[in-house]
Amino acid sequence: MYTPGTVSILEGLVAMLDVSQGTITGVGILAVVVLVAFSAFFASSEIAIxxxxxxxxxxxxxxxxxxxETLSTLKADPRRLLVxxxxxxxxxxxxxxxITTGLLGLYFxxxxxxxxxxxxxxxxxLLFGESAPKSYAVEHSQSWALRIARPLRLMQQLMxxxxxxxxVLTDGVNRLMGSEGTLEEVYVTRSEVEEVITAGQRAGVFTDAEHQMLQRLLRFHNRIVKETMVPRLDVVAIEVETDLETAIETCLEHDRNELxxxxxxxxxxxxxxxxxxxxxxxxxGETVSLRAVASEPHVVPETKDVDELLTELREKRRRxxxxxxxYGTTSGIVTIEDIVEEIIGEVLTEQEATPIRWLEDDTAIVRGELNxxxxxxATGTELPESGTFETIAGLIMDRTGRLVDEGDRVTYDGVVLVAETVANNRVLEVRVDLSKREDQSGAAKDA
Structure with a gap:
């Protein structure tokens, strides 16, 4: 900024120190270069840290x-660091x-x-004090932040x-404007983590299997027992008066470790x-009743969080x-294996049918109880996951508003769901037809 006094001061220095105008110009240019370096230092520090x-x-x-350690100390008080x-x-x-205005005043x-x-x-x-240093800091934020932490801490102490x-003035102005005077805490939302995981999968950082496992892990936190349990109709149980031999045969027949x-x-x-x-x-050779051999049941409500239940089962060494x-009615059971499958995917036993069978590239048969x-x-669809249902069979019933018969179908976003197999008012298998969805997307592209 130009002021008449700036030129007068420089001219006075020339006369008083008996130095040439060229010397003053050289010292001024050196000072400008140093100040540009300081400007670049502070601008890049802000971005990097x-x-x-x-x-x-x-x-x-x-x-x-x-x-x-120094970097942590600086970041611990973000407002003072910013000031x-x-x-x-x-x-x-x-x-x-x-300085630049004063120097130019000697010649113009x-x-x-x-x-x-x-x-x-x-x-x-703009070029050397902002754009270039900030671009560098964005590309090398960690290494540059570590490098400038101690010099910046020193500058903070000197100033x-x-x-x-x-x-203090900033705090006062913030309070006048209704602010609490502190910078907002930095946090990462679940959706942001999902975006990072998806971006990592696209960039090849995660395989498809790793991507699916990480996505399941994020969903795991918000799932309740009702969404994970084996429903009552599929529960294999034994009556308390059953003899030991029959109980063992039941376990072997249904491939169960615990009943x-x-x-x-x-x-x-x-x-x-x-x-x-x-x-x-x-x-x-003990002639004991099944009641004497059985352990006390661990009973939980349908609404219990799955991650809390996993912690309980591990602490109590229960499976x-x-x-x-x-109403206190038994609605199902849940095992540690069921919970683990929520993260790593379904682990099939020899007697379990494949949950999804592809008939063609655009048609699959899925089990009705599948979430x-x-x-x-598995299919790359975006069927609704929230509502009064958890399973694909429940989705069809929710859309039809009645009990489902074989052949009943519903369509969502171009995906056709057909009740393939129904027994005792229960949808056992659902056919997922993606052909119409592909036709719709193709028509949209042609349009």
Whole structure:
């Protein structure tokens, strides 16, 4: 910024120090270069440090990386750090403008000096003080942040009076504007994590299998037991008066390691029994009842979070929980294996049918009890996953609003769902037809 006093001061220095005008010009140019460097330093510091997430800095501190402790100290007070950077940057830019205007005043008239200084300094700052250093900091945020952490901390201490004053003033202005005076906490939303995972899969960082597992892990946090359990109709259980030999045969026949034990009806579960305990009791020749061999049942409501249940089962060293509805009626069971399959995908036993069979490239047969999100993963569809249903069979019933007969169909976003096999009012298999969806997308492209 041009002021008549700036030129007068420089001319006075020339006369007082008895130095040439060229020497003053050289010193001024050197000062401008130094100030451009300071401007670049502060501008790049802001981008580099604020681009690093707090958890990343914490990891660097744990790994004892050089400069990480200082970087953590700076980031611990983000407002003061921002004030330090802005004060330093503005002091450098204003000083650069004043010196440049004064130097030009030695060679040009006042109007020309202001004009040249305005456009010259602006171009200089934009290129070497802002654009180039910030671009570099974006590409090398971690390494550059570690490198400049200690010098920036030193500058913060040297400029402490200015920083402290402007920190207080900033806090006052923020409060007048209704702000609490603190910077918003940096956080990462679940949707942002999903976007990062998807971007990683597209870039080849994750395989398709890893991508699906990570997506399941994100969904796992919000799932309840009702969405994971084996429904009541599929529960294999034994009556408490059953003898040991028959109980063992039931376990082997249905390929189960552990079974619920009920008295009278399935709503009265008195325990759970493991095939190992049955075989052990029979081997010892003990004539004990099934009730004596069974363990106390672990009963949970349908609405319990799956991740909480997993923690409970691990702590109590249990493998099965009995699930009851709001009326206390047994609605199903859930095992640790069922919970693990929510993350890694379904693990089939020799007696289990494949959950999805592809008849053609655009047609598949899926089991009715399969969760909708699993169908979406396998077929690449976007069927609705929220509602009063969890399974693909439930989706068809929800859309039709009645009990479903074989051949009934519903269409969602070009995907045709057909009740392929129905028995006892239960949809056992659903045909998923994608051909119309492809025709619609092709027609949209042609249009």
């Amino acid at each position: 604020f681009s690093l997430a707090d958890h990343r800095i914490a990891t660097l501190v744990e790994d004892e990386v050089a400069g990480a 330090t950077i802005l004060v330093g940057n503005n002091v450098a830019n204003i000083g650069m403008s004043a 008239d006042p109007g020309q000096s202001v004009l040249i200084a305005t456009f010259g300094v602006t171009s200089l700052v 402490y009076p200015l920083v402290a004053v402007f920190d 619920p034990v009920y008295e009278g009806v399935l709503d009265t579960v008195v325990g759970t029994v493991h095939v190992r305990d049955l075989v052990d009791a029979q081997f010892r 099965m929980a009995i699930v009851v509805d709001e 909708v999100h699993e169908v979406n993963e």
